[in-house]
C-alpha cells in the first residue's frame with residue numbers, strides 16, 4: 001500500500017514533467033537551531049524569511065499531524081535573454097509561481113486525499129526552510145550561491161512542498177554535507193560574480209543581496225548605483241553557474257516569459273497606471289507594489305541619462321527618488 005501510493009505520486013509528478021523531487025520525514029530540525037540563532041544574532045536575516053525560529057525548525061508547525069514532506073522542484077527556465085534597457089529577473093517573467101506551483105501540487109495532493117489522507121500544499125508562503133528540505137530529501141544539491149541545483153534544470157527551479165499524514169519511506173541526505181557544496185568542486189564563479197560580494201560563507205548577509213535590495217521600499221544612494229539594469233531580483237550568481245548552461249527548458253507553459261516582461265519599456269513602467277499594473281501583478285514581480293516597479297525603472301532610466309517628464313513623477317515617493325537620482329547622476 002505504502003509503495004503503491006508513493007509510486008502513484010511519483011508517476012503523477014513525472015507525467016507533469018517534474019523530475020526533481022524527494023521525500024523527508026517530518027521532525028524538529030534540532031541541528032538547525034544554533035545556525036539560525038547565529039544568523040539572527042549577527043543580523044544577517046531579512047524580513048522576508050520566517051524569523052520565529054521555533055516555527056522554522058518545527059516542520060509540523062503548518063500541520064500538526066504531518067508525517068512526511070514531499071519536496072518538488074518546478075523548472076522555470078525558457079531562455080537567458082537580457083534586455084539591454086533594463087531587465088527583470090528570469091523568475092518573474094511568467095505567471096506568478098506561487099499560483100502555478102500550488103495548482104500543480106494540489107493535483108498531487110488530491111491523490112492522497114482520495115485515499116483518505118490529509119495533504120496541504122506550500123510554495124514560498126510558509127515557515128518551511130524549503131532549500132534545507134530540498135537538500136535532505138534529495139530534490140537537489142546546494143551550491144555555493146545557496147541555490148538548490150537540480151540535475152536537468154540547474155538552479156532555475158522554484159520549490160514547493162506537500163505536507164501529509166501519510167507515512168512514506170524516505171532516503172534522506174545528511175545535512176552535514178550542506179557546507180561542503182560538493183556539487184561545486186573547485187568552482188567559485190558565483191562568488192566572484194556577486195555584485196555585493198556576499199557569497200563564500202554559510203553565514204552571509206542576505207540583506208545585502210541585490211534581490212532583496214531591488215525589492216526594498218527604501219534604498220540608499222550607494223545601492224542605487226548597484227542596480228545596473230536590474231528592475232526586480234538578481235540572477236547574477238545563477239547566470240555565472242556552469243550548471244545553468246545548456247539546461248532543458250521548462251515543461252510548464254505558464255512560466256513562458258511574457259513579452260512585456262522580457263522587453264520592458266522604462267518610460268511605460270515609470271508612468272504605470274493602476275490598470276497597467278494589473279498585468280505585472282499576474283507575474284512574480286508585482287507583490288511589492290506598483291511604486292517599487294516605477295522607482296526601479298526610474299533608477300535605470302536616469303542611470304542612462306534620461307529624465308522622465310515632470311508629469312510622470314507624480315507621487316511623493318517617486319519625487320523623492322527623482323530628486324536624489326538627479327544629484328546622483330548629475331542630471
Ligand code: B12
Pocket residue numbers: 031032035046048049050089090091123124125126127128129130131132135142145146147148149155156157158159160175178179202206209211212215232233234235237
Ligand atoms: C528570504 C528569501 C529570500 C531573501 C534571502 C535569500 C537567502 N539567500 O536566504 C532574498 C530576497 C534575498 C531572496 C533572493 C532570492 N530568492 Co528567495 N527566498 C527566501 C525565502 C522566503 C526564505 C529563505 C530563507 O529562509 N533564507 C535563510 C537562508 C539561510 O536559508 P536558505 O538559503 O533558504 O536555506 C539554507 C538554510 O536553511 C541552511 N541550513 C538550515 N539548517 C542548517 C544547519 C547548518 C549547520 C547549516 C550549515 C545550514 C543550515 O540550509 C539551507 C541551504 O543552504 C525562500 C522560501 C522559503 N520558505 O524557504 C525563498 C527562496 C529561497 N528564494 C528563491 C529564489 C528563486 C530566489 C532568487 C533566485 C530570486 C531572484 N532571482 O532574485 C534569489 C536568490 C538569491 C540567493 N543567492 O540566495 C527560491 C529558491 C529556489 C532554489 N532553486 O534554490 C525559494 C526557495 C522560493 C521558492 N519556493 O522557490 N530570497
Ligand code: SF4
Pocket residue numbers: 145193194195196197198199208209210211234235236237238
Ligand atoms: S542574487 Fe545577486 S546579490 Fe544575491 S547572492 Fe546572487 S549574485 Fe549576489
Ligand code: SF4
Pocket residue numbers: 143144145146183184187188189190191237240241242243
Ligand atoms: S557557480 Fe560554481 S561555485 Fe557557484 S553554485 Fe555554480 S558550480 Fe557552485
